[in-house]
Amino acid sequence: MVTVRDVAARAGVSPRTVSNVVNEHPHVSAETRRRVELAISETGYRPNLTARSLRQGRSGLIGLVVPEVDVPYFAELTRAFIDVLGEEYTLVVDQTDGRPERERDVVFHRGRAGLFDGLILNPLQLGADELARRGPGTPLVLIGEQVTSELFDHVVIDNVEAAREAVRHLTSQGRRRIAVVGGERESWTHTTMLRAQGYREALEEAGLPYRDGLDARTGALHRADGARAMAHLLSSGERPDAVFCLNDLVALGALRTLATAGVRVPDDVAVVGFDDVEDGRFSTPTLTTVAPDKAQIARLAVERLRLRMAGDTSPGATIVADHRLVVRESTAGPARAEQERRRRPPPS
């Protein structure tokens, strides 16, 4: 095992100087730093950074814990967090697959959570009762799903209102047979329940009945689920003139099925998604969607996390980030969508 003394001897400096280089102390001359780094390479010395983080009381790591890293919404949100954290912290991403034991692991500091200075968690399954059992520990901020808990800061968007706006956009176009697609009816994620609630409220506002045959929540929230649910809707007697999809992936899957079936979008069926992922800006047709302000979500969550890391122990706050409806070709057609694009200010 190579020690700091071996490196010091080889570089012709004191062990203290080696330690200064390893700990990125600013007052080391470039020449000394170079000599020490060379000696580190040559000896294969491995500075014990775990020990260092113990001494300094911080690791410089922020953990972002999301259900699925390969879902574009979470990938884009991850990018937003990296942009907000800048050079000060390294973001490491972990995923739970929405499994309650993995979420519990994060919340209760089992597993490896103790390595992080702060945690941002998007829970799918943990409820307020379980969260309430957590004592003090690594500062934790929640994002995404609405969990009613005063114990943690929580950054959300108003999913019910956002869904209502999306469906209102369809009713205002004279659409009367509006289907809802994505996720299960007995959903285990709170978000899809809230969005489905907004759908029902918007139907009610417009005096439209909720129709069981137009409720195609029969799967998960990936492209293949949207494609399948749309095929099912087309083959059923209850053919819709519009589809509200509970996220963009489902909408992109639905668009694919409609294209294969030769159904014209938006002429025969209008389609709305939710999340504003990049795919929907380049799909054919481009996708009308609800855009949560991802940069703002990241900024607000990191602001709260910094306060908590600095020792703030005030009660948890629920903070509502902005969203807006982005109208594109899948509801407006090519010409109208272009008008909308020119009229709207660019996203902040």
Place this chain on the structure above:
Amino acid sequence: MVTVRDVAARAGVSPRTVSNVVNEHPHVSAETRRRVELAISETGYRPNLTARSLRQGRSGLIGLVVPEVDVPYFAELTRAFIDVLGEEYTLVVDQTDGRPERERDVVFHRGRAGLFDGLILNPLQLGADELARRGPGTPLVLIGEQVTSELFDHVVIDNVEAAREAVRHLTSQGRRRIAVVGGERESWTHTTMLRAQGYREALEEAGLPYRDGLDARTGALHRADGARAMAHLLSSGERPDAVFCLNDLVALGALRTLATAGVRVPDDVAVVGFDDVEDGRFSTPTLTTVAPDKAQIARLAVERLRLRMAGDTSPGATIVADHRLVVRESTAGPARAEQERRRRPPPS
């Protein structure tokens, strides 16, 4: 500061038993475990996991370091690694943005790399000379870009051959004006250089000249770059009858421009991508692409990493993972693509 003794007293067990629960020792009764976990929650005890990882000599963390977490190829690759690692290791994802100092940070154990038991790195900028300066340290396996170095295990695909197959597919259809799109001509990533090389070799095989006006490598590798480059090609005098895109995102951007311009795909222009990301399976038209075997890449990289973590010090090996051309509508049209799909075995 709550100590293990406080927890033990509250739970009515020995400190040793608390430690067994925290360290997930199997021989603890469910009832005792429950009592200790309750006491941990109630006291807010935070087991010092950093210290634990020091004692055990392992953190249980594998770091995956990629250029961009929000690029679908890397998101899907991340998922493949998570699937391969299973329960034994937690994968944490870090991104370099392709910046050399961030890559160096990972390779030379500066920053926080010492926290990981093993590292998988997709370098964009580090060359063999820099890698050669690294001494022993956290086991490291390279993926993605071809760096000629015998110091590290490296899992790659044959990018030249794969690109050649993709372009051969176009020449075999009688396409004669085949453009190349994506990335810069003076590329800073080795991968795009290799793919462009395969493009030129396939042209040569078919007796087609390389035409400067059909080389639209004028940007990065995102959707917007593909859309812009395609618009440029359409407005130039050198109108192509096929486009080889250096990745799928670029191809999806190109498809968007073609749709807006009313150009029929594949009738007027055929399009091929590279990466086989999910978007291209649901786009309209669906995208012909080169599919690297992502599951195999992850499996091979983790196999090598396990050997290294177990102390294997044999010279680094370059391991070539499989790829295949997946023919879809963007070159074959709806009917032919369906035939191809039926003829081909499903992906392993």
